[in-house]
Amino acid sequence: MTNGYDGDHLDFRGGEFTGPFTAKAEYHEHGPAPTALDALPARAVGFTGRDGELRALLDAFDPSAPERPAAVLVAAVSGLGGIGKTALAVEAAHEACGRGWFPGGVLFMDLHGYDDDPVTADQALEALLRALGTAPEHIPATADERAALYRSTLAERARERGAVLILADNASSPEQVRLLLPGNTRHRLLVTSRNKLPQLNARLLSLDELTPEEAYALLDRALRIADPSDSRVADGAEAAAELASRCGHLPLALQIAAALLVLDRDKPVAELVAELTEFRNRLTHLDDGERSVRAAFDLSYRRLPPEQARLLRLLSLAPGPDVSTEVVTVLTEADAPPTRALDALTRTHLVERGNGRGRWRLHDLVRAFGVGVVARVAGFREEGEAARERVLEFYYRWADAADDRLRWLPGMPEPERFADRAQALEWLDGERAGLVAAVQWAAEERYADAAVRLAACLAEYLEWRRSFDDGITVSRAAREAAHRAGDRHREGDAWNNLGLALWQMGRAEEAIDAHTRARDLYQATGNRYREGTAWTNLGLALWQAGRAEEAIDTLTRARDLYQATGNRYREGTAWTSLGLALQQAGRAEEAIDAHTRARDLLRTAGNRHHEGMAWGNLGLALEEAGRVGEAVEVYGKALEIFREFEDWYRAGHTLHNLALAHQVAHRPSDARACWLQAADAYTRANAPTEATQARTRAEEQL
Template sequence: MGEQYGGDHQDFRDGEFNGPFIAKQVEYHQHGPGPTALDALPPKVGGFTGRSDQLGELLGAFDPAGGEAPGAVLVAAVSGLGGIGKTALAVEAAHKACDKGWFPGGVLFVNLHGYDDDRVTAEQALETLLRGLGTPPEHIPNGVDARAALYRSVLAARERDLGAVLVLADNASSAEQVRPLHPGGVRHRLLATSRSKLPQLGARLLPLGELSPKEAYDLLDRALRIAAPGDARVVDEGEAAAELGLLCGHLPLALQIAAALLVLDRDKPVAELVVELAESGDRLLHLDDGERSVRAAFDLSYRRLPAEQARLLRLLALAPGPEVTAEVVAVLDGADAAPVRVLDALCRAHLVERGSRRGRWRLHDLVRVFGVGVVEGDVGLWEEGEAARERVLEFYYRWADAADDRLRWLPGRPVPERFGDRAEALAWLDSERAGLVAAVQWAREERYAATAVLLSQRLGEYLDWRRFFDDKITVCGAAREVAHRAGNRVDEAIAWNSLGIALQETGRAGEAIDAHTRARDLHQAVEDHHGEAGAWGNLGSALWEAGRAMEAIDAHMRARDLFQAVGDRHAEARAWDNLGLALRQAGRAEEAIDAHTQARDLYQAVGDRHGEARGWNNLGGALWEAGRREEAVEACEKALEGLREFEDWYGAGRTLSNLALAHQHAARPAEARTAYLQSADAYTRANAPTEAAQARTRAEALTP
């Protein structure tokens, strides 16, 4: 072939040509290395804190030592709610991996804008990555498949020449966006972030949850100190900072915005911001610093939801309690069964989370606030939501009423239909307790007041049984307030009575006396003699708790007489039992024995085996006071049989403590220690930690 000697001429003197030919001028250009974007990793997020476990898992996935192993992790996907800190974690992990020298070939970064209106397609993302690898635009083919093939080829060459590359694909909305970006080979790694879990990628899935309270505290403190190293407001106001973290749902974006608001106003105490958020009708209105907004972050996810998913998310935001069962989801939805497919889709999008156990669902606190805001902003959605809440409240009342019937059932009465036995009723109440208590608070809204008050009355027996007295105070307080406002003296009296029982059990005997006095007066005013009798009995118990034995005796005798007059033998048995306790307190042991014997016999007559067991226990105490020790032990042993049968662990704990005391007096320390330990276990099962600790202390004192 010829050789160019200069100018624009070609020299063909040594060429051999066997046919016609055409010569054209050709230009040759010397190019430098193509521009690349292999150092385009965004800077670390200032103030990044926590996530040590997740960071360790990502670095384990990046580690080149596992690259040749079977099942090596080539793709990892970090997913979570908008604002949960996915990008911050991914970038932090990428920087640490690069610092270790694991990706000498460089790092590629592409933002897929998966939740924007103009999200990046896989074809567009591949063009960006190929340009980042130095591929001239004119050499980039059209079509996803062709670009993906070239992309993998270029990466393979780079692996041979320089080493492994990390590809970080941020903010994906679907596996379709990410799958073509797989770099191929065994040394490269692909890390994707998304608000969806992307199980279709065959990737190591790393779902992110909210920060721990300690991590939230550290984030706030670090953010303030970055702006001003001497800013110690978080440390100085530790309790307020913890409350601020809670109000922000321990969500990194919300915490960062809260920190920015404090940075902007260095004179603002943390507690002042807490008050603003707590008292605001719309917390998300405050969680906006002009550039970042929690509501805007959630809205991006919400607007991409299909109609059925958006509707269910809104309804779940209106549910009572921190989490709901599948049953309640179905009621909210107005369907026969929970829409599991829709729930699973919302879970994949991290807008709904699985609850404390299978078949339960929850929303992040701020997602709930967002959902309520969406409903309140639209008249049609608001009415849909009110109808759903009405369905839930009616459902709760029907089932709580049936469960209460089962708990109060005695042989000879019609057998309740909804629950097969007492244990089944208790299990349902246990599973729905938080929702039931929250639903009673709807009583303050006129539309729900009547049903919510009825619901409160059906929870009293259960809350007493499980010793959830704080819940009972909450429930009765709401019912009393509503009944008083409506002028319903009967319902108000019932609420005062129930409230008094809870106050007494929590050691507030003075308040309990006042509550039962109010209940008694209200029942008297409407000439409700049965209700009045119950109020006298409860007043007597509160007086007994306060050590006012003579007044207690008088109150219990009034209760006994009224129950006799209205023919309620079951309630009369309870009055005799309580009277016996007051008589014992007054030092009248023989009279107490008679009273407890009357109570035991009446309980037997009406078929209340659990009441009978309580009667045996109290009779045992009176016999002990009278010096009849062997009879007392026999009575306690009979009581224990019945209390265990009904899983009355608090009563069993008390009886076992009595037995332990009897063994002590009889110089049987080993038996006494065993009984105290059994008592501690029973009290623990009864949600009575103070009594359990006392029983263990007494057992330890008897240790040889």
């Protein structure tokens, strides 16, 4: 007997049968396979902020917008772990579907790109084909065949139902996503990733942390969702702002912080802030049992190649909010800048571009993560300590060279590293935050000596830039380290520099105490030169405090000491300071004589900048003596020098005095011109208060 199966019937033709027989067949009607085209996750409860980013995604996918490049077929949202990429993508998808842009449905796929076993492209295609209603037995075996069927199925879907949105969440590489690109341009692919994915020719959208206002709103909304009467954020706005800052304005960290507050209804916001104050342990607290900032970062860190992982660890130890490529090279002890590794880390959002080209920064919580990784492994700690030593020595060498250039006078050997003051100031300006932060490593014995030496190199610069808060911070760190080490000479230097910064801020009594301590330390070490400096500075602080007679006695002692040692430059500075005290005591002619002597001595010593200061002080004395015409001429000499040195603050102060002299001489138009020039100079010196006052005085002359 022969028979065959043909389609949906049995073929008995040609068969030979003896006796009766019965044929039994089963018929199965296969309906279409189920689809999963409405699988979009629910919106994030309490979604806050991101208005601009949401508009950007919707604008990219708006079918009614004018013709756009094919790149809008794909949008890729990237950012640091915990930055809120998925929440934004889901929100945008819901909004787009609500507007009727994707009648064909939404496909959602979590690619688990940073897990130990990420979804491969062919696995993703299989899942998406199933979601589109393809029966398992009809899904091809190879990735390319699956991709072809996927595109064909989407094209059919477009004809029957309309455009489809594919949301591929948590991709770690272009390879995971490339085969998911729909062939039909009506469809859209939305990808989220911790990495930037420029290889997809996509519309790229990088997410930053929330603004302070958005972070505050997220905290408040999260608490009120749990309990509408919970007003802890609104009642403690300042503490809430500090909490948001401690969380780095990172959505995941903020959500965890809110959950911790919800779990403990009686816990004040300020108490949680206090728990997050310790930088090294911050990530320990940002864990609510289900979510952890450290775990989120660890997923990214474990995928890094060894070179990039090491670079991230060392960057977490760098001083200041951002660092230059030059400092990164020193940290890593590389022969050349590790540019490729830095670029790779920026693509993962673990490293960000800093304030200017060639500068790099870490998010505060990424920095805390890196510090924690270093602390847990002995080998990493040793590597980190050596790196910090290299940075301190590098900073000291260059800051010392810059300081030499700032203090250089004609006749002295030319400094080698910087051709002029402008170059020295440019380097110091670029590295200032890092330099100030590095000095504070003086609290650790291993770094104390180098940090104290570095502090001494910054005093002139910080005074020049009028960064008095930084001057106080640096001097106090150096003073405490030198005291612990028993180095009385350097402790005296630190007290002296501290006193100068305090004096510039108008804190005369504190400055008097600081310079008195410096004087005593110099006397104890027998350093007559430094002792004279301390006497001079003490005299200025006494003058500022209105203690004219004490200031005169103190400055006379400083002058005599310098005369005895033959130091004309220092004698000149003592004379001009003495002139100020004499003027305060009402001894105008003696003050004029003192300033004249100072001017001549400083000119002879070749210190043109300090000569300008003596000219300015002489102008004050002449004006007070009623010799206004001479004062105007003298102020002009001072102004010329300050402009030459680009000392804009003192230029503004001189123009201020010149304007007053013109007012005394009843020349309002000249006074107004000087007030306006003073405002400009103060603006260039970053002295906005003085600039505003000068502009107000100019208006009064109209």
